[in-house]
Each structure stands twice: as structure tokens, then as C-alpha cells.
Amino acid sequence: MNEGRREIFQIAIVLVAIIFLVKLFFIQVLDSRYADMADSNAILRQVDYPVRGLIKDRNGKLIVYNTPEFKLEVLLKDVKKFDSAKFCRVFELSREELRRKFKEMKARKEFSPYKPTLFLNQLSTTDFARIQDYLDEFPGFYVQARTTRAYTTPALANALGYVSEISKTRLEEDGTNTYKQGDYIGQSGIEAFYEESLRGKRGVSFKLRNVKGIVKGSFKDGAYDTLSIPGHDLVTGVDLDLQQYGEFLMKGKAGSIAAIEPSSGEILALVSGPSYDPNLLTGRQYSSNFKLISSDTNKPLFNRPLMAQYRPGSIFKIAQAMTALQEGVITPETRIRCDRTIIDCHGTHTNEDLRGAITNSCNPYFLGVLRRMLNKGVINDPYKDTRIGLEEWDKHIMSFGFGSPLGIDLPNEKRGLVPTPSTYDAAYHNKPWKFSNIYSIAIGEGENLVVPLQMANFVATIANRGYYFTPHIVRSIGSDGKPLPKYEERHRTTIDSANFTIAIDAMQQVVESGTGIRAKLKDIIVCGKTGTVQNTPNPDHAVFIAFAPRDNPKIAISVYVENMGQGGRAAASIASLMMEKYLLGHTNRPYLEQYVLEGKFLDPK
């Protein structure tokens, strides 16, 4: 009756063995997940964060440096039951926050209990000192040290930019696997533009550890370990003293100062007012402060020298003059009557030559100049004639760098606008237009738009008598390196050097006896031009461009002060003080400084 039962036993044994071997084949050979999990179990990946490059001024003064900061990571599989009340006290969290943190952490896509996961970020040295003693009571929580940014001065904030944790979208775009969640990345300014130079390269070391997380030695004798490579230091062309002085003068005003060394294109100062203290955008208070700063109606994050587009106003007459000379439609001796029929003028002059017209900023004169340029009569049709003239005019104006981004080493530079035939075609919906439609560009009004940096570059070009180097803020990548190659290229304008001399003579006249008299310096010849940009119904913007000294110029500057009326007052005063400060190392005119700081530039109504 027991026939075949022996065979049942034998079959059962072999069957179980086969089931085991098949199952083993699946998890050992076919499924590589387990090997990965074993690695993440036993191999501890320790990131060695590189030190971000420092940022210095042209004299080697430190502007941006690094300060230690700690972050708390958690390896969930090592976490034991802990006293949550004590935990909350030590880490200064509420119970709600603690619960939320754990929930958020587990909800993250890349979360794994076998991998260290970011728990608390941006703990300061003080936080760390408090936490340190209690850490061993909370197994599974580890502190990782890294560095964050710190600033020696509240100046230059908009040019420097800030760093913050990489956003989710940036992280997803990063195809090179350079960044990890929680990493710092430059978000604007120099920090963003030179991110690759500044960030350095992270190192990594692999350690074998046991289940308690105790390191038992290096993995394969450190064959896969790499050291971190610190980021490059950046030396800027900025003169920190000048920069700070500029921000001091701009206090309470909206506008910008851009100062350039003409011989190199290096930016000496780049003031945007109002500004903010970059120290507010570091550490744990980043997000709350960022909200505050970015919602400020004064727009402190708006980098005016690069982003604010204004009409150039009278300073544009210099460009007009040189273009007309180059085209041969006038000579320095050409006189045009100040008839004030189409455009009004100011002062008592009646019939100036070119120099006089610039010194007095004569509107009808430059209207006449533009008419001669745009309507040369090469063709009978006044419409087509204007079009041809405008195209030639554009070529010259654009050669100064107007109408397109200059290419400074900062993000978000605006292009401005130089009207071309297609601009007017679009504006007039392809209906014909001629000189009488577009003449307001003659005096820098109308469709013209420039950013303050372009004006500073323009005046630097005049100082150089016909060429410029693209303005740039970093003069050296690495402590004694070079700027980016494109900043060593010389850009020539279409205007002959000789034509610049006439403009420069006139600009000297402006400062010595014209509208720019407040910019005059003792013993140093300053060449400048005022501008008062219409801004109806609000008060006009004050504009001044200048360079000094006249021979072998050291500084070219553009100043824009919003809603402060005549350029000869607010803007010329600020520009003058800035040039004095830079050329002499100090200022010696307390009355003028007082005048600027008081800020009462407008005539009482």
C-alpha cells in the first residue's frame, strides 16, 4: 500500500532544491539590484566638498570668502528610536517641523533608507557647537561640513550675485551629474557667470563600514578615491574703495554708476541703487530674506547698470556729431541756426558751430545734423532716401556697441535699442515713414534705448579715440591668470580717430564752461557731457558721462540718477567725486559730497 511513496520523497527533495536554485539564480545572477544595495549598505560614499573660489578686488582685497557651515544628514536605516522632545530641543525644531521633515524626506524621489539623505541644512558654527555633544544620542544622524559664502562688505551685491541650493529644475537639467540635491550653485552675477571656474571639483572617498556605520577601512585601498579640487579664485577689476564710495553716494537714489578703465575695459565700479546686503542671502535665513528682497518694490535685485534701459538723452549728441563728421555731412565749422521751431532749446545761443553746439547741447543743431545724414538726396524719393540714410547711421552707431548686449561677464545684460528701418516698418505697420517721423532720435530721445553700461563703454571708446575692450568685471581667473580671451580683443568703431578729437575738445569745454561745470577737477582735465532725459510726467533722469584725465585716460564713467532732473547737477557731481576718488585716492570737496548726499537736485516748483 506504500508503493511509490519513496519516490514521492525523492521527487520532493529534488523539487525543493530546484526551486531554491532557480530563485537563487534570479536574485544572484539576473537581478543586479541586490549588488547595488549591498554596495550602498557597506560602502560609505564620503563627499569631499571643494572650496569655492574667492573673489578679490583689483588691489587684492578680499570681497567674497567662505565660511564653514554644517548640514545634518540622516541614514534612515541606522536611526533608532529616539527622544523626540529632546531632538526637537537640540535641533531647534517644533514637533510639527520634525514630522514634516521626515515626511518630506521620505516623499523625495531619490530617497532610500540606505543612503544618507539631507535632513537639516545650513547649520552655522554656533548651531554645530550646540548639536555636537548630543549627536551620539541620535544614531543615524551625521553632520557633514562644507562651506558657504560670506562677504567682507555689503557693496557690489548685484554684480557678485549669490549662491543658493540648486533648484529642482536645474538639478534635472544637469546632465553631467555634477550636482547633487542640496548643492550650492551660483544663481546670479559673477557667481553664476563663473560658476564652472568657482565651484572646483568635488572629491569622493569610499569607505567600508559595518552595520553600525563604523568605518572599517577604505574600499579597495582607496583606488576610487579622489581629492577635491578647489575652485579658482577670481580677481576682479573692481576697486573696492571706489565701489563702496559709489554706493555711499547713491544712497537713497535710484540709478547706476558704471566706471571702466578705458585701456583694458576692466570695470572699476558697478553700482546699482538701491542695493541689498549680500550677507542676507547666505545660510539658513536665505529663503526668508530672499522673499523679502525680491518682493521689495524698490527692486534691489534689479541690476540697473546692465538691465535698466533708458533713453540716452543729450549725451547721444556726441555720437551724432562723430557720425556726421565721418559721413562728411558737416565739418567742425558747420553752423546751424538754433531756430527752435521743431524742437525747443535752452540757453541764449543762436548760431553755433559743432563745438558750441555740443557745449550748449543745442537741440536744433543736431536735428539739422541728423537731417543731413538721413536725407543726403542720393535718391529722389524722400522715404527711400531716409531709409538708406538710416542704414548708414545705424552702422556707425552700432559700432560703438549700442543696440546689442556688449557681452560683459555677468548674466542678464540687456541690449538697448538702436532703431533700424525694420523698427519703423514695424511701428508704422509697413506704411511709409520718413525723416519727419523719426527725428527725435537726433537728440537721444525717441526710440533710442541704452543701458548705463553701454554709455560707460561709449565714453571709454571716446577716451580711447576710437576703440574699446568689452567691459568685463573679472580681470584674472586664478590668482595670476588672464581674463576670458574675448576680453582681450580690441573693437574698433567706424569713426576715424581725428573725428574723436573734436568731440573730446567739446566735452572738455562742457566741463570747463558748460553744463558739466560741477564735474570740474583741480589739475585734472575732465571731458564730459550732461544729459537730461525726458520722463514725463515724472521728473527727468539725470545723466552724465565723462572720462579723465584727457590724455592717457584712467577712468571712464557713466552716471544715471533716476528722477533727479538736470544731468549737470546730480549726475555730474557724483561722476566728478568718483573720478576724484579714483584718480587721487581721496576726495577733497566736502561741500559737493554734502550736496550729493542731501539729494536736493530738483528746482522747487
Add this chain to the structure above:
Amino acid sequence: MKREDNISGTLDWTTIGLYLALVLLGWFNIYAVVYDEGVHQPIFSLTLNSGRQLLFIIASIFIIMGIVILDIRFYEAFAYVLYGLILFLLILVPIIGKEVGGNKAWIGIGSFGVQPSEFAKFVTALAVAKYAGSVGFRMDNLRNQAVLFVIIGLPMALILLQKDTGTALVFIAFVLVFFREGMSPFLMIVGICGATLFILTLLIPNQLYLHASIVGILVLLITLGKKKFKRIAILTVGAIMIMGIIESVDYVITDVLKPHQQNRVKALINPDADPLGFGWNVTQSKIAIGSGGFTGKGFLRGTQTKFDFVPEQSTDFIFCTIGEEHGWIGSLIVIGLFVALLLRVIFIAERQKSRFARVYGYSVVCIIFFHFAINIGMTVGLFPVIGIPLPFFSYGGSSLWGFTILLFILLKLDAHRGQVLQRI
């Protein structure tokens, strides 16, 4: 008939060879578990588990010599005495025993402890064999069957009192022996069906589907078969009983099983639900084995077992070390050795002339097979975690000695199988 006249008989050297292979492989793997690269202790060091296991192995050799020297008649004659003695010890354990790892299963002699439950296996096997081998015993006699169930039930109950569920479950293996000796397979089939149903209930979250499919099968059986009232009634009652079992699963899970046992069942169904909590053992065990690949990481090169990621790695989870360091090939060899041993023991059991020896032989097969299947099954995640050792492999004196005695009594009986026949 010449060989049967030989008084000393011959031991089965094939079995002994397999036994030695398993014991030595086990010893090396225990060393691999405790091996610390930084310290470089030799395998013999008595501060290591491997050193102590060597002592246990040497002691086993003396035990084997004792078994071989002892008169063949002793085992059958003293089967009940030994059985009584072990029951007495098992009663003593909860009173004077010491607690190790949540189980109160140890009796201490000085600093040394033994687990009577490990020895209860071979003693119960002797008792079962003696009763089944007695004159007038009939497997189809319900009274005889009941006595057998009492024989295995008593030690099982006492071990359950020690909260050592794993070892207690091993005694279920005897049911397979009864089956071999002619018991109706009905009980086993019901048992397997019940277990399957239990697992199905856990796997299928909505029990409505189960109920519906049972009703479906019932309707199918009624319409297809003969439409006799008695048959329909039996089928219907059966179906209602099954549905009752399904409904009771939740009750069993939440009210009968202890929380840690519930978790083990849950871990089997879905170890990823809480990989750090109740799923930890299974998850880590699978990671260790799975990371071994085809050929393994090499002897002493395992990171998972060496760095304590796998719990109980010298004892219940020793198979992880093989899987991790020797890969699929290593697993194949170990499983192959067990299969060879089991088939060989079946062969030996079948060639016994006395019922006592044959029943004992099948007890050996079933106990080792049960351990083998449950232990490896749990390390690879096919079975809930039940803490029983891998025979001959796992670290521990009681376990090694228990299995050694179990196996070598059979070899002793086998060596004298001709003599036994003559005596009758």
C-alpha cells in the same frame, strides 16, 4: 548472507563523507562571518565562533565513536527511557533555563549551555520508531496513529512553552514519516491546502474574490458531477468551511500569532513594506545573497555578512555567507550536498530490514529535509523567518551534536542491519 554474519558491520562511508564535507564547509563559513581584516585572527582562535565550532566538531567525533561503540540494542531498548528523560529536561528548561535571544531554551552547565530541544529531535525519532516498530502496530489503526501524534505532540508542546516556535514546528516533519509508513495522505493534503489558502488570503487583499471563486468552483463541481443529494451536501458544507477558514485568517493573524510572528508573515508577503523594521532580516539576507552574483565575492571577501548587516549570520542565516562569497555556484554545491545526503539517507532507510530502523531512517530524512527547506527558504525569501539552523552548517554545539547523533545512530543501525534480521 555472509556479510550479515559480520558482527561489527560496516558504516556507510558515503554518508560520512557528505557529513564531513558539510561540517567543514560550515566551519569555514563561520570563520568568514567573524573574520576581521584588521585583526587577522586565525580560524582556530577560541575567541572566535570558528574556534569554538572546531571544539564542537572535535567533540562530535567523540560522540560518533561513542555511538558506534555502544551496543546496537541500546537504542531500541532505551528509546522510551531517553524520551522520558528529555521530556523531563524540557519541563525543567522554563524553570531553571536561561534566556538567550528571546527564547528560554537553554540549560546552563557552568558557562556552557545546551539546548535540550535540539536533542529532543533524535530522541523523539527513536520513540516514534520504537512505537511504530512494536509488534501489532498498524499505521491504519486510528488508536496507534493517535499515540504517534501524542509522542510528537508532547515535546512540541513543551518546546512551544519555551517560545521556540521554530524548533517546535520541526516536529511536524514526523507527519511525513507517518505518511511513508502508510498513513492516509488526506491529512497532508488538507494541511497543504490550508496553508495555500492562508497565503492566498494574505496575498489577495479583497477576500470577496476568494469567496466568489470558491462559490464558482462549487457550482462547477455540482453541475459537472453526479447530482446526488449527499455529494452536493458534502461539497456545500466543504465550501462553507473553506470560506470560514478564509474569514478566520484575519483573526489568526491578529489574535493568535504574536506580533513578531505576524511581522514575519507580513515580511514574506511584502518585505519592502518596511525594509528597516520587520522586513530587515529578509531584505538584508536577500541583499547579501543577491550581491554574490554567479561566482561570488570570494572567500572572506563578503561585505554584507562580515559587517553584520545580516543578523544571526553564524547560525540561522549562515547560508547568506555562502551566497555572498561563493555566489550561485557555491549555493549549487551546498544544495547539491544536501540533496545527495538526503537521497543517500532515503536509500539507507529503504534497505533496513526492521521497521524500527526504517522509521528511524525516515525520521532522519524528514527532520534534515525540514530544516534544509525552511532554513534556505527563509534566507532567500520564500518562507517566513523561522529561526531554525541549517543542519551541520550553522554555528552551535547543541545543534551540531543533535544532528550528528541523529545521523550516526542511523549509520550504526545500518551497519548492523543483517544482525537485526537474524535476531528476529
